[in-house]
Amino acid sequence: xxxxxxxxxxxxxxxxxxxxxxxxxxxxxxxxxxxxxxxxxxxxxxxxxxxxxxxxxxxxxxxxxxxxxxxxxxxxxxxxxxxxxxxxxxxxxxxxxxxxxxxxxxxxxxxxxxxxxxxxxxxxxxxxxxxxxxxxxxxxxxxxxxxxxxxxxxxxxxxxxxxxxxxxxxxxxxxxxxxxxxxxxxxxxxxxxxxxxxxxxxxxxxxxxxxxxxxxxxxxxxxxxxxxxxxxxxxxxxxxxxxxxxxxxxxxxxxxxxxxxxxxxxxxxxxxxxxxxxxxxxxxxxxxxxxxxxxxxxxxxxxxxxxxxxxxxxxxxxxxxxxxxxxxxxxxxxxxxxxxxxxxxxxxxxxxxxxxxxxxxxxxxxxxxxxxxxxx
Amino acid sequence: xxxxxxxxxxxxxxxxxxxxxxxxxxxxxxxxxxxxxxxxxxxxxxxxxxxxxxxxxxxxxxxxxxxxxxxxxxxxxxxxxxxxxxxxxxxxxxxxxxxxxxxxxxxxxxxxxxxxxxxxxxxxxxxxxxxxxxxxxxxxxxxxxxxxxxxxxxxxxxxxxxxxxxxxxxxxxxxxxxxxxxxxxxxxxxxxxxxxxxxxxxxxxxxxxxxxxxxxxxxxxxxxxxxxxxxxxxxxxxxxxxxxxxxxxxxxxxxxxxxxxxxxxxxxxxxxxxxxxxxxxxxxxxxxxxxxxxxxxxxxxxxxxxx
Ligand SMILES: Nc1ncnc2c1ncn2[C@@H]1O[C@H](COP(=O)(O)OP(=O)(O)O)[C@@H](O)[C@H]1O
Ligand SMILES: [Mg+2]
Numbered sequence: 283x284x285x286x287x288x289x290x291x292x293x294x295x296x297x298x299x300x301x302x303x304x305x306x307x308x309x310x311x312x313x314x315x316x317x318x319x320x321x322x323x324x325x326x327x328x329x330x331x332x333x334x335x336x337x338x339x340x341x342x343x344x345x346x347x348x349x350x351x352x353x354x355x356x357x358x359x360x361x362x363x364x365x366x367x368x369x370x371x372x373x374x375x376x377x378x379x380x381x382x383x384x385x386x387x388x389x390x391x392x393x394x395x396x397x398x399x400x401x402x403x404x405x406x407x408x409x410x411x412x413x414x415x416x417x418x419x420x421x422x423x424x425x426x427x428x429x430x431x432x433x434x435x436x437x438x439x440x441x442x443x444x445x446x447x448x449x450x451x452x453x454x455x456x457x458x459x460x461x462x463x464x465x466x467x468x469x470x471x472x473x474x475x476x477x478x479x480x481x482x483x484x485x486x487x488x489x490x491x492x493x494x495x496x497x498x499x500x501x502x503x504x505x506x507x508x509x510x511x512x513x514x515x516x517x518x519x520x521x522x523x524x525x526x527x528x529x530x531x532x533x534x535x536x537x538x539x540x541x542x543x544x545x546x547x548x549x550x551x552x553x554x555x556x557x558x559x560x561x562x563x564x565x566x567x568x569x570x571x572x573x574x575x576x577x578x579x580x581x582x583x584x585x586x587x588x589x590x591x592x593x594x595x596x597x598x599x600x601x602x603x604x605x606x607x608x609x610x611x612x613x614x615x616x617x618x619x620x621x622x623x624x625x626x627x628x629x630x631x632x633x634x635x636x637x638x639x640x641x642x643x644x645x646x647x648x649x650x651x652x653x654x655x656x657x658x
Numbered sequence: 659x660x661x662x663x664x665x666x667x668x669x670x671x672x673x674x675x676x677x678x679x680x681x682x683x684x685x686x687x688x689x690x691x692x693x694x695x696x697x698x699x700x701x702x703x704x705x706x707x708x709x710x711x712x713x714x715x716x717x718x719x720x721x722x723x724x725x726x727x728x729x730x731x732x733x734x735x736x737x738x739x740x741x742x743x744x745x746x747x748x749x750x751x752x753x754x755x756x757x758x759x760x761x762x763x764x765x766x767x768x769x770x771x772x773x774x775x776x777x778x779x780x781x782x783x784x785x786x787x788x789x790x791x792x793x794x795x796x797x798x799x800x801x802x803x804x805x806x807x808x809x810x811x812x813x814x815x816x817x818x819x820x821x822x823x824x825x826x827x828x829x830x831x832x833x834x835x836x837x838x839x840x841x842x843x844x845x846x847x848x849x850x851x852x853x854x855x856x857x858x859x860x861x862x863x864x865x866x867x868x869x870x871x872x873x874x875x876x877x878x879x880x881x882x883x884x885x886x887x888x889x890x891x892x893x894x895x896x897x898x899x900x901x902x903x904x905x906x907x908x909x910x911x912x913x914x915x916x917x918x919x920x921x922x923x924x925x926x927x928x929x930x931x932x933x934x935x936x937x938x939x940x941x942x943x944x945x946x947x948x949x950x951x952x953x954x955x956x957x958x959x960x961x962x963x964x965x
């Protein structure tokens with residue numbers, strides 16, 4: 283007898299708005315936490331760390347030493363701290379105060395001048411290979427050319443003979459390997475998952491747990507109006523978070539926006555639809571907020587691990603990639619990275635767009651099927 | 659719908675949860691304008707019945723009408739004309755009284771929202787508390803707020819599920835005064851309760867046990883139908899006597915009420931024998947008319963004997 287009513291939907295939205303306003307802490311948190319996450323992931327969790335503390339023990343203060351140190355500093359991987367003796371430097375390495383110890387032998391400049399190619403020992407703390415990996419690689423590239431300029435003319439080497447071929451490694455899109463560039467698009471997808479999947483499934487289940495759902499069902503409001511009334515505010519919140527994080531990422535981390543922002547927002551809308559369908563499904567099954575939270579977490583963890591957010595997708599075994607391909611976040615992530623970093627258009631993101639649409643349709647059908655109009 | 663047709667007329671209702679029969683062939687008739695008490699022990703099926711009456715649960719079997727509308731096919735139309743007050747308070751604690759009422763009024767798409775809310779606030783004596791957060795109200799005021807929300811859309815039938823549970827005596831009495839006022843205006847009320855004084859304020863009571871109707875009628879009729887015999891004693895030593903009497907055969911209940919000791923049972927001779935065996939001459943005994951609570955405890959015992 284009663285079809286869908288926008289007036290009743292408006293009443294639901296008004297109620298949600300009042301409740302949100304009464305609980306400003308939650309709103310503030312949902313807007314501030316993503317920003318903190320952005321800073322955490324962008325600055326703190328750096329997979330390519332620079333400025334690693336390095337102890338310098340020098341028994342030979344010479345022009346060569348100064349050149350070597352400044353070359354090291356110029357790689358930006360090393361922060362040089364002079365230590366008086368090898369023993370104190372070793373102690374610092376053991377305590378973790380420094381990650382490298384560079385020892386310059388007493389007869390360094392004499393040996394260099396005599397063309398004896400002295401060896402410099404660089405001790406590294408190998409207990410965290412990830413931390414020192416890039417720095418070590420940078421060191422390898424350093425040694426050959428650095429002292430050339432300072433050498434006496436007779437010792438200066440001619441340009442080294444060209445090897446038969448040379449592999450030039452060139453990281454595109456993120457040549458400096460800035461972690462933030464890679465993290466930000468992923469972070470947007472993760473944040474949207476939290477606010478649309480976790481928050482909506484919990485919000486709808488809350489009505490059931492506190493008994494207000496029974497009251498709503500007994501009134502003329504349609505279940506679809508109730509569901510939309512609960513969902514729409516979180517869609518809005520999700521978009522607000524997206525815009526905030528994106529703006530911050532552009533201003534603070536210099537993340538480029540090479541593609542169309544409109545296309546990004548529309549694709550994210552499809553991603554949001556996937557999450558809402560999933561959240562709605564959870565909320566029809568869960569009896570308590572705790573259960574809803576756990577179900578959402580269950581979906582959230584693989585989203586972090588298998589989507590390519592934390593670990594590169596290419597490095598995962600086949601079965602993990604298969605799961606990842608099903609998850610909407612995997613595709614949202616690629617789309618966001620593609621549009622922001624590579625300037626992809628609709629044609630390029632299409633392979634990731636339709637799997638999300640398929641997911642939204644299937645999950646939506648399940649949610650509608652499970653959604654009950656009565657308490658049965 | 660003519661004035662004389664019943665507000666609730668359902669027959670042979672059945673409802674099972676996971677193969678367990680909760681409502682087992684319930685036939686129920688409530689006349690328009692009646693205040694009908696709905697009684698029965700915990701788990702006897704009161705809430706389930708009320709939920710079926712307003713279409714929140716689908717009966718597995720049986721059928722009938724509510725306000726002349728078919729229970730199975732016209733549930734949404736029934737809901738529009740019914741005010742249902744849930745057993746658990748189910749409005750939003752983080753909204754004020756007025757905001758909750760406004761929300762309800764909007765969902766019913768009431769034409770003159772402001773006037774309707776003002777009228778109901780006035781009537782329920784809630785006008786002073788309209789701006790207060792509902793979660794901060796005491797139990798009695800919460801129940802009034804819930805009642806206000808139930809009558810806001812001017813329903814023809816009120817289904818109240820234990821509306822006064824956990825509310826103090828004065829608030830309960832005031833709540834019932836309101837129910838009677840509403841009934842005077844022609845509203846039909848079905849109200850479940852565990853309180854005997856409330857049952858006595860109902861025009862008729864229906865007693866439910868194990869999902870079946872056990873007895874119905876006015877309080878007097880129910881008492882008479884039980885054929886219960888009650889004796890009362892006064893004097894020193896009633897505290898000790900009550901323990902001996904509880905164990906005596908034929909005594910169904912024995913309890914002390916202030917200065918008096920009451921025993922009840924079906925068999926007058928057995929009760930007299932129990933008294934005679936105990937009597938040390940210090941207690942004065944007399945037969946008194948049974949009260950409604952004696953009858954209900956008797957019926958609860960008959961259903962599931964106490965340990
Ligand atoms: N949704 C449900 N699922 C399973 N069992 C239920 C459900 N609702 C009620 N019951 C069971 O049905 C019986 C009757 O419950 P109810 O109608 O709430 O009784 P009352 O309101 O008289 O205390 C109880 O044993 C209860 O456990
Ligand atoms: Mg109940």
